[in-house]
Amino acid sequence: MIHFINKRSLFDDYPDNYQEIILGAGCFWGVERVFWQLEGVWVTYTSYSGGKRPNPTYEQVCTGFTGHAETINVIYDDKIIATKDLLKIFWECHDPTQGMRQGNDIGEQYRSAIYCTNDEQLELTNISKELYEKVLIDRGHTTITTEISINQSSYPAEEYHQQYLAKNPNGYCGIKGTGCVLPPL
Secondary structure, eight states, X not given: OBOTTTOOBSSSOOOTTOEEEEEEESSHHHHHHHHHTSTTEEEEEEEEESOSSSSOOHHHHHTTOSOOEEEEEEEEOXXXXXXXXXXXXXXXXXXXXXXXXXXXXXXXXXXXXXXXXSHHXXXXXXXXXXXXXXXXXXXXXXXXOOEEEESOOEEEOOGXXXXXXXXXXXXXXXXXXXXXXXXXX
8 A cells, every 4th residue: 555645655665764653642534644744754554553353444443342543653764753753743733631532533442542662662652741741730631541552553444544634635634732732851
């Protein structure tokens, strides 16, 4: 499969030394659009992560029985865009305090999640969560409910979900942040 925007392969031929992080922040269409536009991001693709069923379909994920979140895989060059910068964008682009929802999208599949692929990412993620949570609480929000873990399985979503908002510019996008800013890491 080829990325609709940058015409790169979604699943292989990544440059050496690129990193991957998996992010969930509600409906994956809007989240993917936020990240595919960033300099230093090689490719993005929508996926299902954090569940218990191998290779789930969208219909199966929507039942709530697979345990998966709608996520995006971000393949990036951390010499151009640092992991801490991706985390800043992640925290600020949605409301990580909403539990099993984002806005009007309700259910386990819309939960906030960060699935790290190495220990350095995990450490930065936990530090950034603590910092951002303090900001959110100071501004009247509740605690962060984002699921954070390492080495979760990720399964690519169906082709029609890949770069959906580029193919359907008037498609639904419910992503919006809290207005709070993560302090520098």
